Amino acid sequence: MDRPRKPTLDTVASAVGVSRATVSNAYNRPDQLSAALRERILATAAEMGYTGPDPVARSLATRHSAAVGFMLGQQLSTSFSDPALSVVLDGLASTVDGHDHCLVLMPGRDRGGPRPETVARAQADVVVAYSLPDDAPALAAARARGLPMVVIDQPVLPDTARVEVDDLGGARMAATALRELGHRRFGVVTFALHPDGHSGPVSAERLESAPFRVTRDRLRGYLAVVGAQPVWECARSSRELGRAGARELLSASPRPTALLCASDELAFGALQAVRDLGLRVPADVSVIGFDDVPAAEHADPPLTTVRQPLTEKGRRAGELALRLLDGGRPGEPTRLPVSLVLRDSTAAPE
Amino acid sequence: MDRPRKPTLDTVASAVGVSRATVSNAYNRPDQLSAALRERILATAAEMGYTGPDPVARSLATRHSAAVGFMLGQQLSTSFSDPALSVVLDGLASTVDGHDHCLVLMPGRDRGGPRPETVARAQADVVVAYSLPDDAPALAAARARGLPMVVIDQPVLPDTARVEVDDLGGARMAATALRELGHRRFGVVTFALHPDGHSGPVSAERLESAPFRVTRDRLRGYLAVVGAQPVWECARSSRELGRAGARELLSASPRPTALLCASDELAFGALQAVRDLGLRVPADVSVIGFDDVPAAEHADPPLTTVRQPLTEKGRRAGELALRLLDGGRPGEPTRLPVSLVLRDSTAAPE
């Protein structure tokens, strides 16, 4: 079988007996040629099985690809499984969707982010980076390419648009509420401070050198209020790891009366850990989360947590991305408010 | 300011004093030149701010872009908010991630799928279609481009790889279980049969002409067992719509003793609707779902549902996509098993 070479603009052009430019115009600038000719071109094209300009060639010529890239510090699949992240992406997607751009999710991980080669190859006109460590190679790669960038949460980079939240203040608020209820012995469960897969207790030194700004701030916020207290780091923000971490913290004696978690996912695990030990929330142990993901209010008991406007965060990032695409300047960082949502997982210690 | 034209292979080549091909080799085939020369080239490149071959130009020359496209019948943001879909995408993403391909999510909606123009422009080597109506223009567009395609759930198309599940059998199983418990009066809550945004009661004619195979099969499965019973269609698979639909069905008299839902999301809404009316699940009304999303077992009460292996579905689709990418043949459809998971939302009628 003689492989039937795919028709191109040229093929169609010579079939119709016009120039390539004219065929191009038939697709891109209908007003540049007579309706009759255009009709004829389109008909012949259809007949030949030509589906219109090749997207890659077009992108090469126009130098843009109508796509928004997205890079994150975890596995690609986290985009769909982490509740907080997926709400952010929901917001981002709805913005991008409305403007008919594709959303390009980049794979891979190298010290907390896609590999630089991946970034160098990704077909996108702008990228949004989600909570990458300050030193992620992916960041350098994106900059080097000169890709406009919007950064969610971190890091702070010159010439990038930014959307962020007051993690420090939120954490402080949460810890303060607990202290005012009378709690004095705390345990803190956090997700990764460093992209090294470590799980376990956290030293002050490890905390201070952490490249994940968000984690660092939430932790600092907690500790600023409650003083030096045991901290357990989980490699990822997952229920399972939170459960294990909380169990470790709860095995200390005297036992902490309150658990401060860096995310709702971890808090859900902590809730489970308390039950595992035959204890009750909040009678024996108070648990507080961070994010206010949709599941927080349906947890058992409903989770007290620090709310950040996740959908809005994604939406804003999307708007900024589109603006950069149009040649706009990054402008001042967008700072979204946080607030404490009191539910039933917290109470005064007995 | 004189806009500093971005350096290209050519620029670098002449700066180093070699040919363009050699610079290209320095990046793509390190073994084709001496280490020393390569070193020199890379150094000069770095110095000039050249970040390596432009991805679009490279794609044009090689005719592939290391990206897997994904198209679905709902808004882009559903990818992150629909529990069943996001688990499927989780599986797909983890496969794609491991092979260092980008995942390109296509936006837009036109009769249940991205607009054909969008598909024509998307930069991907293969596309995965998720539960698109048989007549979605997006499908034709993808075919026309000659993009290899893997179809999840539907439609059945020649020359495409396929992953599917026995929706009909699963629904039948669920309905049978309820009948055997003694239920005789049912209500059925379904998501869209047609991509027209309609919500309300469903006629037999509307059911039979439905272009959404999955919906049709689940419904047929239910009705085959329970006979002609009232069906309420929701425009989307959402808790809110499920709640409203269930409320309608429950207002009939005599009241149905069991609600058959086409998805867990709808079932969660139905659970709520039963409570809204001051009734109890399962004492007054039994509720059954479909999918077995993670939240099903944590629902109140834990939801009886038809399990389909969602993660596996995505993972298989990913593997098929990668195989097609390597020039493989579509092969036989992959059919994944379903099973009934009995939890606490079903019981014998009083």
Next chain:
DNA sequence: TTGTAAGCGTTATCAA
């Protein structure tokens, strides 16, 4: 080990 030359399939500018 390096270079030459012919693509890859478009868009865009400007003249006819």
Next chain:
DNA sequence: TTGATAACGCTTACAA
């Protein structure tokens, strides 16, 4: 309204 012609930036035989 249409057509030359020159980009766009790269890969890859094949020849040197």
